[in-house]
Amino acid sequence: MATVLFWILALVSVIASISMVTTKNPVRSALFLVVTFLCVAVFYVILSAQFIAAVQIIVYAGAIMVLFLFVIMLLNLGTPQALVERGSLQPAFAVVLGISFAVTLVMSGSFVTLPAVAAQPEVYEPLGTVRGIGINLFDPKQPWLFPFEATSILLLIAVVGAIVMAKRKV
Amino acid sequence: MVNMSANLDAILPAIVIMVTGFLVLIGDSCVSAWRSNGKGLNSGVSLVGILIALFFTATRLNQPVHNAFSGAIIDDSFGRCAILLLLIAAALAVLLSTTYLENKQLQHGEYYVLILFSLFGAMLMVSSNDLITLFVSIETLSVALYVLAGFAKTEERSEEAALKYFLLGAFAAGFLLYGIALVYGGTGILTGNGGTTNLALIATSLRDLSSVAPPLMFILGVALVLVGLAFKSALVPFHMWTPDVYQGAPTSVTAYMAAVVKIAAFAVLFRFFNALTSISQYWLIAVQVLAVLTMFVGNILALTQDNVKRLLAYSSIAHAGYLTVALSAIAGKGAQLAVEALTFYLFAYTLMTMGAFGVLIWLSHKGRDCQTLSDLKGLVKVDPAAAYMMLIFMLSLGGIPPTMGFMGKWLIFNAIMQSGQIWLAILLGFASIISVYYYLKVVWMMCFSEPDKQTITGHAIEGWAVQLAMAVSVIGSLLFGLVPGFIQNMLGAAVNIIVR
Numbered sequence: 283m284a285t286v287l288f289w290i291l292a293l294v295s296v297i298a299s300i301s302m303v304t305t306k307n308p309v310r311s312a313l314f315l316v317v318t319f320l321c322v323a324v325f326y327v328i329l330s331a332q333f334i335a336a337v338q339i340i341v342y343a344g345a346i347m348v349l350f351l352f353v354i355m356l357l358n359l360g361t362p363q364a365l366v367e368r369g370s371l372q373p374a375f376a377v378v379l380g381i382s383f384a385v386t387l388v389m390s391g392s393f394v395t396l397p398a399v400a401a402q403p404e405v406y407e408p409l410g411t412v413r414g415i416g417i418n419l420f421d422p423k424q425p426w427l428f429p430f431e432a433t434s435i436l437l438l439i440a441v442v443g444a445i446v447m448a449k450r451k452v
Numbered sequence: 453m454v455n456m457s458a459n460l461d462a463i464l465p466a467i468v469i470m471v472t473g474f475l476v477l478i479g480d481s482c483v484s485a486w487r488s489n490g491k492g493l494n495s496g497v498s499l500v501g502i503l504i505a506l507f508f509t510a511t512r513l514n515q516p517v518h519n520a521f522s523g524a525i526i527d528d529s530f531g532r533c534a535i536l537l538l539l540i541a542a543a544l545a546v547l548l549s550t551t552y553l554e555n556k557q558l559q560h561g562e563y564y565v566l567i568l569f570s571l572f573g574a575m576l577m578v579s580s581n582d583l584i585t586l587f588v589s590i591e592t593l594s595v596a597l598y599v600l601a602g603f604a605k606t607e608e609r610s611e612e613a614a615l616k617y618f619l620l621g622a623f624a625a626g627f628l629l630y631g632i633a634l635v636y637g638g639t640g641i642l643t644g645n646g647g648t649t650n651l652a653l654i655a656t657s658l659r660d661l662s663s664v665a666p667p668l669m670f671i672l673g674v675a676l677v678l679v680g681l682a683f684k685s686a687l688v689p690f691h692m693w694t695p696d697v698y699q700g701a702p703t704s705v706t707a708y709m710a711a712v713v714k715i716a717a718f719a720v721l722f723r724f725f726n727a728l729t730s731i732s733q734y735w736l737i738a739v740q741v742l743a744v745l746t747m748f749v750g751n752i753l754a755l756t757q758d759n760v761k762r763l764l765a766y767s768s769i770a771h772a773g774y775l776t777v778a779l780s781a782i783a784g785k786g787a788q789l790a791v792e793a794l795t796f797y798l799f800a801y802t803l804m805t806m807g808a809f810g811v812l813i814w815l816s817h818k819g820r821d822c823q824t825l826s827d828l829k830g831l832v833k834v835d836p837a838a839a840y841m842m843l844i845f846m847l848s849l850g851g852i853p854p855t856m857g858f859m860g861k862w863l864i865f866n867a868i869m870q871s872g873q874i875w876l877a878i879l880l881g882f883a884s885i886i887s888v889y890y891y892l893k894v895v896w897m898m899c900f901s902e903p904d905k906q907t908i909t910g911h912a913i914e915g916w917a918v919q920l921a922m923a924v925s926v927i928g929s930l931l932f933g934l935v936p937g938f939i940q941n942m943l944g945a946a947v948n949i950i951v952r
Contacts, residue, residue, distance in 0.1 A: 389668060422456070425650065428521035429588040432576060435470065436592045439569050442477070443599035446562045447614075 284328050295321035308354045319343040331410035462520035462527035465505040465535055466575040472501025473568035480561025495550045498564040499543060506539045523650050526581035533795050533943060534578035534719040537802055538712055542571045544806045545708035547921035552704045552813045558603055567708060570596030574712050578719040583632040583649035586720060593716060594621050597709055601701040613700025620693045628680025631673045638670025655727035662730050671734055678738060685717035687742045687776060688749040691769050698765035706761060707809035710768050711802040718775050722794060725782060732783035739780045740876060747773030747883035754890045758825045763890060764808055767849055770887055771801050777880050778864045786870030793863035795943045800860035804848040807925030811842045814918045815908050822908050830903030839898045841926050848929045850891035851884050856933040
């Protein structure tokens with residue numbers, strides 16, 4: 283069941299992300315991104331990471347996407363001509379490097395062994411719940427407490443920095 | 453049994469810096485409410501905080517290794533040495549900033565807050581023993597620097613620098629995080645019982661299972677982490693942002709960024725690859741190629757620059773190349789020497805780069821930013837003290853005795869010869885010879901050209917702080933160049949323990 287779901291959604295998410303890159307209309311591109319986000323959220327559920335799935339939908343598909351659409355509409359990016367590049371070698375390079383990266387990934391077995399691992403889950407089931415994440419995150423015997431606390435300074439810097447950048451004249 | 457006070461003790465200098473940051477953040481808004489001329493207060497408080505942290509670090513330099521926060525942080529002598537360098541660099545940067553900001557009317561408390569918090573991030577970076585902690589601290593350093601690069605909001609170049617640095621930095625962070633995820637998965641495949649991001653555990657499992665080839669996923673992860681870190685330390689081909697950002701950012705920020713980011717990034721690169729020495733056959737060639745590319749591209753592109761800030765940016769790329777040479781020496785017999793050389797060179801680099809930017813800051817005054825070579829034309833007749841100081845820094849950067857730059861290069865040369873990579877040592881020599889040309893070009897401009905109407909005249913008023921920073925840099929570069937034994941003994945004793 284999970285495997286079938288995985289393959290269907292994998293197809294959908296790959297198609298959606300390719301269309302996101304290739305489509306010329308920014309609003310459509312953003313909507314394709316939403317589809318990709320939702321598919322990824324379902325992958326998280328399949329991997330029994332329910333909390334991350336919920337966060338993915340709330341933060342990315344919700345908040346971030348609304349911001350994206352706001353910016354697109356405020357800047358009125360209706361004309362895609364400016365985005366078209368001509369005579370650039372970049373796409374060719376990107377295709378070659380992308381294919382070689384994909385081949386490396388396939389060879390490394392990360393694509394092939396994933397379903398096999400899913401068949402015999404080693405993950406401790408309640409790990410993905412809010413409770414499981416909380417216990418792991420705040421347990422002083424785990425090394426995750428410190429980076430979690432350090433993140434508060436990171437967020438403070440972001441707040442101070444945003445105000446510094448946004449305020450034109452002091 | 454988890455002992456929280458012992459844990460906090462391990463990051464005491466970082467906590468001092470963090471608390472100072474909060475004090476400045478709150479103090480600035482409180483003081484400006486009832487006093488309009490409390491301008492020196494922010495820099496003063498920052499400096500006192502940095503000096504207290506410096507004192508704590510220096511007094512405990514040779515204490516035993518201490519793992520804290522369940523393996524997230526390691527408090528060892530190498531980390532303390534790196535923190536010492538970071539604090540020295542930050543103290544010099546604060547001294548350089550005061551007058552410069554006053555002249556450019558950028559004197560805001562947030563500047564020092566961002567400097568202190570980014571310093572906090574850098575200090576955690578060099579003592580992190582877990583890739584997740586590493587990532588969070590790198591972001592702490594970077595986000596503050598993105599803002600600092602764009603601190604001169606009225607200048608287009610500064611805004612461009614901030615945006616460029618931010619976009620490329622975010623991209624590099626993606627590489628780093630993807631790499632960390634693949635390393636986690638790779639160690640899971642390797643050991644068969646769950647992955648880990650702890651560097652010490654990765655090192656032991658790689659050593660214990662040295663008969664098994666590490667999975668390709670692991671190698672891929674290592675490669676992506678290398679890309680992420682190479683971006684931060686501006687190695688070719690991940691260096692594109694460096695000249696624009698160094699040129700666009702306010703000069704005091706450039707000085708801080710050039711020194712602190714290099715120290716932190718190379719300390720992290722060393723920690724990461726020191727954990728992987730048992731599989732050096734997989735990564736050594738990549739590091740060697742990066743080293744050669746960085747040395748030559750940096751030096752050759754620097755030849756044609758006529759903006760001194762840009763020239764110093766390319767020169768910093770070249771110096772990153774020399775440091776990468778030292779990094780590739782940790783894989784062999786010369787590991788001990790390599791760590792010593794790396795730390796010594798980082799110290800030398802800090803003093804000479806800070807000093808060179810310091811001269812530019814000293815010469816900048818109201819409405820005139822000293823940036824181009826023609827600004828320096830015939831400087832020796834206008835401001836001999838500044839010219840002679842610049843001369844010493846240029847000689848040191850070029851690696852000419854009796855300066856610290858020469859000693860540093862000599863140590864790296866020695867280490868790489870010991871590890872048996874003689875061709876790399878020869879290439880290092882060639883690259884240094886190229887570099888002498890553009891350093892001497894600056895000297896030529898200053899000493900052997902006649903001053904004309906473009907020459908910068910006058911300097912920052914009341915610049916005692918800048919003078920102090922320049923004096924410290926000059927004395928340090930000369931003294932430790934002539935008598936390197938003192939620093940060498942200190943570093944040698946301190947880094948003795950780390951090499952496995």
